[in-house]
Amino acid sequence: MVKKKVFIMNIVILFLISSSLNANSGIKRPHGDESKLLKGCASCHKGHGIYNTPMLSVRKELFCFKCHGHSIYVENAKRSGDIANDVKTEDIQKEFEKPYHHPIEKTGIHRYDEIIPEVDGAMPRHSDCVDCHHHHYVKKENKMSGIRGINKDGVKVRITSEYELCFKCHSYSANLPSNQTNKAEILNPSNPSFHPIIAPGTNTDVPSLIPPLSTSSLIKCTDCHNNDEPSGPKGPHGSIYKYILSKNYTTIDSSEGPFQYELCYSCHRRSSILSNESFQLHNLHISNVGTSCRTCHNPHGSIQYTHLIDFNRATVMPSKSMQLEYRDLGIRAGQCFLNCHGHEHDPAVYPSAISGTILHKPSFQPKRFPSRR
Structure with a gap:
């Protein structure tokens, strides 16, 4: 009754x-x-x-x-x-048929009383249209209308910024896969460096930025994670590129080219990077050695180092003194303790492009070195 x-x-x-x-x-x-x-x-x-x-x-x-x-x-x-x-x-179904997409095809998992972020570590990862779009309140002007999100501290909030929607599943979920990180922690503005999703960045010296971007700009998750077809439906439904990226981003060491790091070059001027405007050995590492951007930089942020430095352990190993570390020595200068592209950095000390002072210029010309997987 x-x-x-x-x-x-x-x-x-x-x-x-x-x-x-x-x-x-x-x-x-x-x-x-x-x-x-x-x-x-x-x-x-x-x-x-x-x-x-x-x-x-x-x-x-x-x-x-x-x-x-x-x-x-x-x-x-x-x-x-x-x-x-x-x-x-729009034909959204087509987007979910691409090789990389949110897993809405997993049936019988979504519950209308489920708690997100997920509190059950054994719960299979899944997504549903209604996790991002409220079926009654969605509007053309605001696709997230009526949906509650998660802020950087893990607190439920009424969504005012796009990242609060993404943090529902990509932050404090108990079933976060071991090969993924809590993006709320990685993007936290209290970190030494981060891409400016939550707050403007703290580094005021980024000569490679393509206008109108500046060091005071904010960006969105969907500036990187989006449809690979510019004329197609907007949003991170699906892509031909891994991680549902809008453009190609090669994470393993390979030959440099406009397509290899197309995603990075959308915001960072390729000519600036290869002419060493911010780091005197960028061209040596990227062009001569074939080092990927991901070898040194984490595209979300770093909880340890400035300049998004977060060494990719698939390629970078500890030095002979068993150190794996980056030390910031001031404007466009630093030192690395590691083993990479077949050479010991124990440490390698890099110069400042502003002062022209060379603290210690590496005497080697590194050979191309295949990624260790």
């Missing part, structure tokens, strides 16, 4: 929600606009269904593709009268 009452209340609430979707701001929300969804609530929901379910007409992992999928599904929705003939939607 109690379940029956709750079920009836759910129906009443659903009706009230549909009546109030557009009442507050005067801005029509697409999923509450009966000129677009011709059957109103019934365009999405069945009149009867199983208790404590969303009562959708098809399996929820596929449901959104009814209107946001391949053209054949959209045309079917128009023929059945669920959506108006003039409705135009």
Whole structure:
């Protein structure tokens, strides 16, 4: 009897929600606009269904593709009268068919009462459209409307910045894979260095930045993680590039070229990097040795060192004195204790490009050295 009452209340609430979707701001929300969804609530929901379910007409992992999928599904929705003939939607389904995408195809895992960040370390990683988009409150102007996020301290907040949405799954989740890091910790502005997602960076000397970017700029997660097709649907749904990146980013040592580090060169002028404007041995490492940007730099941030220094252990090993360390010696100068590209740095001390002072110029010409995996 109690379940029956709750079920009836759910129906009443659903009706009230549909009546109030557009009442507050005067801005029509697409999923509450009966000129677009011709059957109103019934365009999405069945009149009867199983208790404590969303009562959708098809399996929820596929449901959104009814209107946001391949053209054949959209045309079917128009023929059945669920959506108006003039409705135009992006083919998001195509993005999830790319080799790298958020794993929405994992069925039977998403729960409507689930807690994110995940508190159960044994829970399989998964994602669902409704983890990022509120099906009732999403708007064209704000795809995250109605969704709560996580701030850098792990506290639930109403989303005001894009990263707070990403931190729902990529920060304090108990089931974070061992090969992934807590991005809230890595991007924290209290770190020695970080890409300016949460706050502007602290390094005021970055000559390679491409205008209008400056050292006071803020960037977004989707400036790097996005559709690889510039004219396609925006957002980190899927990409042909690993990590759902919008452009190519080679993380293993290889020959330098515009395509190899296309992602990095989107913001950092290639000519500046290769002409050693910020580091006198950039060209030696990247062009001559074939060292990847990731060999030395972490693209999110570093909890230990300035300049995003975070040595890639797949390529870099401790020095003969068993040290693996970077020491900042001031403006465009530092020293490294490590073994890389077949040479001992114990330490290697690098000069300042501003003063022209050479503290200790390495006498070697490193040979190309294959990455250790």
